[in-house]
């Protein structure tokens with residue numbers, strides 16, 4: 001809540017300006033929905049319901065229309081912010097046949113979380129993916145923009161070590177208000 005008693009906008013000026021800048025690149029405001037959702041998630045680490053309402057207003061849509069687009073894709077987080085690095089481990093056939101599930105379990109143990117959860121320090125959100133399109137290099141993992149093929153315990157150890165060293169691959173800088181958006185492990 002602001003000092004004037006008005007609710008504080010979730011989409012701050014810079015983010016609103018970035019969304020407005022998309023208008024010229026798309027034929028309609030409705031067509032901006034998906035790229036704007038990506039921008040919001042990139043900036044805030046998630047897309048809370050309040051952001052959906054504010055985005056709908058910008059796009060001159062009903063909040064339910066924006067929410068429909070958001071919920072169609074499994075990509076967007078709505079309940080709490082993502083970790084700095086979003087990690088996807090493939091669990092589809094080629095990867096599973098080459099030990100992917102065991103490696104996922106190993107990574108879960110090392111991070112102390114299950115798929116869908118974020119580490120208590122907010123560094124990593126772990127997800128499972130259906131085929132990352134890297135079957136030739138199975139088992140495969142994506143950490144931020146970094147691709148890991150022929151995944152092994154050793155590469156997982158190196159990845160976790162890079163986190164502990166504070167040098168994670170592809171960490172995303174998110175604009176979080178720690179008072180409002182504290183990630184936690186209680187998923």
Ligand code: FES
Nearest residue numbers: 090095132134135
């Ligand atoms: S099955 Fe894992 S990348 Fe295709």
